[in-house]
Amino acid sequence: MTRDEVALLMAKASAAYPDSAPNLKRNPEIFELWVERLADFDAREALANLNDHIDESEWFPKIASIKRQRESYVDPEIRARNIQIAHQDWVAAGNDPEEFVYEPNSGNSIRRLTS
Incomplete structure (x- = not known):
């Protein structure tokens, strides 16, 4: 700061x-x-x-x-990128892009970014 x-x-x-x-x-x-x-x-x-x-x-x-470290804090840029990755995975799996709902703790977390 x-x-x-x-x-x-x-x-x-x-x-x-x-x-x-x-x-x-x-x-x-x-x-x-x-x-x-x-x-x-x-x-x-x-x-x-x-x-x-x-x-x-x-x-x-x-x-x-x-x-103190906030357990719930996620940098907004990282969160936006995680949503983008999850959406790409959703569409790649053959799902309708319009039905996508971001759930941060579901599925494969290997590609998720962290701060």
Whole structure:
């Protein structure tokens, strides 16, 4: 994540938790730590994790909550490609393309992509 992405993430967290958000003007080292620890983390996943945290907790998130691996997270580009692969397999098997329904955990998973 970039500094700007971390700043937006912290702004959203602070808006969701105005009573427990850290005072970054008095403690700029907190922001610097978040920038350092999230530098190699995907911004979309961090935002999704923050949204989950907001739904589940009444306290300002820790870095670990933002960086946790989401079991359900699938990169949108990978999901789109998996749908395309599944559709190609469906049609190649002689099925009607109009009847295709994507079911991510069915059938042969060998060709499925992962992040």
